[in-house]
Amino acid sequence: MAATLMQTLDATIANVALPHMQGALGATPDQISWVLTSYTIAAAIAMTPTGWIADRIGMKRLFLISVAGFAIASVLCGLSTTLPEMVAFRLMQGLFGAALVPLSQTVLLDTYPPEEHASAMALWGMGVTLGPILGPTLGGWLTEVYNWRWVFFINLPVAILTFIGLSTSLVPDSGIKKTRFDMLGFALLSVALFALQLLLDRGETKGWFGSPEIVIEAGVALFSFYLFLVHQLTTPRPFLPLHLFIDRNFAAGLVMIGIVGVVLFATSALLPPFLQNLLDYPVLTTGLVVAPRGIGTMIAMRGVGRLSRHLDPRLVMLIGMSSTTVSLYWMAGFTLDEPMSDIIFAGMLQGFGIGTTFVPLSTVTFATLAPHDRGYGTSLFSLFRNVGSSIGIALAFAYEAHMTSVNHAYLTEHVNAYNPALREYINASGGLDSAMGLAGIVSEVQRQAGMIALIDDFKLMAWGVLLALPLLLLFRIKPAKPGDPDEFDHVVMD
Numbered sequence: 001m002a003a004t005l006m007q008t009l010d011a012t013i014a015n016v017a018l019p020h021m022q023g024a025l026g027a028t029p030d031q032i033s034w035v036l037t038s039y040t041i042a043a044a045i046a047m048t049p050t051g052w053i054a055d056r057i058g059m060k061r062l063f064l065i066s067v068a069g070f071a072i073a074s075v076l077c078g079l080s081t082t083l084p085e086m087v088a089f090r091l092m093q094g095l096f097g098a099a100l101v102p103l104s105q106t107v108l109l110d111t112y113p114p115e116e117h118a119s120a121m122a123l124w125g126m127g128v129t130l131g132p133i134l135g136p137t138l139g140g141w142l143t144e145v146y147n148w149r150w151v152f153f154i155n156l157p158v159a160i161l162t163f164i165g166l167s168t169s170l171v172p173d174s175g176i177k178k179t180r181f182d183m184l185g186f187a188l189l190s191v192a193l194f195a196l197q198l199l200l201d202r203g204e205t206k207g208w209f210g211s212p213e214i215v216i217e218a219g220v221a222l223f224s225f226y227l228f229l230v231h232q233l234t235t236p237r238p239f240l241p242l243h244l245f246i247d248r249n250f251a252a253g254l255v256m257i258g259i260v261g262v263v264l265f266a267t268s269a270l271l272p273p274f275l276q277n278l279l280d281y282p283v284l285t286t287g288l289v290v291a292p293r294g295i296g297t298m299i300a301m302r303g304v305g306r307l308s309r310h311l312d313p314r315l316v317m318l319i320g321m322s323s324t325t326v327s328l329y330w331m332a333g334f335t336l337d338e339p340m341s342d343i344i345f346a347g348m349l350q351g352f353g354i355g356t357t358f359v360p361l362s363t364v365t366f367a368t369l370a371p372h373d374r375g376y377g378t379s380l381f382s383l384f385r386n387v388g389s390s391i392g393i394a395l396a397f398a399y400e401a402h403m404t405s406v407n408h409a410y411l412t413e414h415v416n417a418y419n420p421a422l423r424e425y426i427n428a429s430g431g432l433d434s435a436m437g438l439a440g441i442v443s444e445v446q447r448q449a450g451m452i453a454l455i456d457d458f459k460l461m462a463w464g465v466l467l468a469l470p471l472l473l474l475f476r477i478k479p480a481k482p483g484d485p486d487e488f489d490h491v492v493m494d
Helices: 002-009 018-025 034-047 050-057 059-079 083-097 100-111 114-145 155-169 183-206 212-234 242-246 248-278 283-290 292-310 313-331 340-367 371-412 420-429 435-467 469-474
Strands: none
Touching (some): 034 371, 059 100, 114 248, 183 371, 242 248, 248 469, 292 340
16 A cells, blocks of 8 residues: 555645746746656556566566665656756656556455455555545645655655565565567557657647647557557457456446546646635645545545445445535535635545545456456556546646636626626726726636636536446446356356
């Protein structure tokens, strides 16, 4: 769990420190975004071969190398003095950190018996879900009290303790497999993921498909993914074992974790700008208001492991997804005068919903998967969560920007001296004839347009979660009867 928390925390902890890094590294606003992009691209690419590398060198050895490499890269990030150094060391950090989450999940599934998988996944899930939530809070506090370099130095003591714990607790590697590596399949998938990540990260600043760069990246991503699929279907030893996708639980679980990634990360990305730019909250206050989402997650995960033993996991996931939908609907009612308590409690409800969904989802997704396939399975599970989060963040900000423009144009049509809703404000601000009055009205229209756009975003996500509920019917909880053509070799759950 410590390894998981360390990796997921770094996905968001640097966000609030970017303005401070920009000045220290002499970067432009467009260039400094590579501090985030380089990490996510490297992690996405390096995550896919985790299962194969673990087979080749052993799970324990790979785990220890990843933790040590992640710690060294973190220190080097904190010591960086130029932007190229920072980007290079963030790439290194992403490469070593990519294996931490899937290996953590594999170790827990292998260590605990099937009847304790729900409890083990509840503990592990805290690291996965709390990391992105606590990242901005911890990053803001470290930047405010110390400086931005401590955003990276904080990993060192955690990594040392993690390394010692894993060295003493993990059993020695045995049964190393000398399997052939599908280099072409890995290269094609890496190019597709690289182009997709660039498209998502740079699409908003480049104007999406109005930019030749984005069009090229989209074409490269689609063509590379097409070649990857053709290669996987025709080669005798594909990079990703295709029989994994025949497992109905596993295939449905990948889709569901992508949706969880969208909601978890997109909401985490939307709330801080809302609190800082529209409600004028300081950075530290913003972090403290967002942090209680983690409390809701902890409450859910403390009880959901035991609850899953007595209730159908699909029912538990239904409760979690319903809670998430209600929280998003609640957020869709936010205003520019929203009390802090409402924001906190809506976040806690959402954290509870995500936590309640994540634990049984992590359990049933792998319940029918053979133990020797878990390395590949957990890598894909983490990859789909990361890709879902990237797509969710990109689409959320793009939709918000589009709706802000639409709402701004609509609201401007109603700005005149004869509108009774504006008359008092116009008179108080100095009238439409003064520069100060016009500036105040323009600023207020922009705030209102941004608020309505944020509401539209939350509504869209609420509908997305609601429409995903029928996917729960795809999960099989009890083993099939003999003779069932869809029967699996492994007993699922009690």
